[in-house]
Amino acid sequence: MMMRNAKKEPFTQVSSSSSASNNSIEAIKQSAPAFLEKLFDILDDNSPYSHLIAWQPDGASFIIKKVHEFSETVLPKYFKHSNIQSYIRQLNMYGFH
Numbered sequence: 356m357m358m359r360n361a362k363k364e365p366f367t368q369v370s371s372s373s374s375a376s377n378n379s380i381e382a383i384k385q386s387a388p389a390f391l392e393k394l395f396d397i398l399d400d401n402s403p404y405s406h407l408i409a410w411q412p413d414g415a416s417f418i419i420k421k422v423h424e425f426s427e428t429v430l431p432k433y434f435k436h437s438n439i440q441s442y443i444r445q446l447n448m449y450g451f452h
Contacts, residue, residue: 390445393433404429 397404398417407425410417419425426439434442 388449391449394446397429397433 396402397408398410402408404425407421407429408417408419422439426437426442430437430439430442436442
């Protein structure tokens with residue numbers, strides 16, 4: 356199952372060399388919806404779930420490699436359910452298709 360963000364938006368390069376950049380990153384994290392924060396935590400390169408869900412090489416989409424295992428192990432750790440259909444509906448609400 357592959358999800359792609361429907362909206363094409365330009366990428367912004369963020370440098371960690373200045374404190375202003377670090378403050379900007381923190382501001383973005385604080386203003387992001389909890390669902391998106393959880394999604395990016397799950398998709399983090401250092402995530403223990405990379406065998407279940409991962410970014411595609413182009414960085415514009417991600418794939419859930421093992422749907423059943425993902426819904427049984429990952430979803431309950433981050434959400435109050437393990438229903439993959441509910442998760443997909445929520446992804447769709449944020450523009451992932």
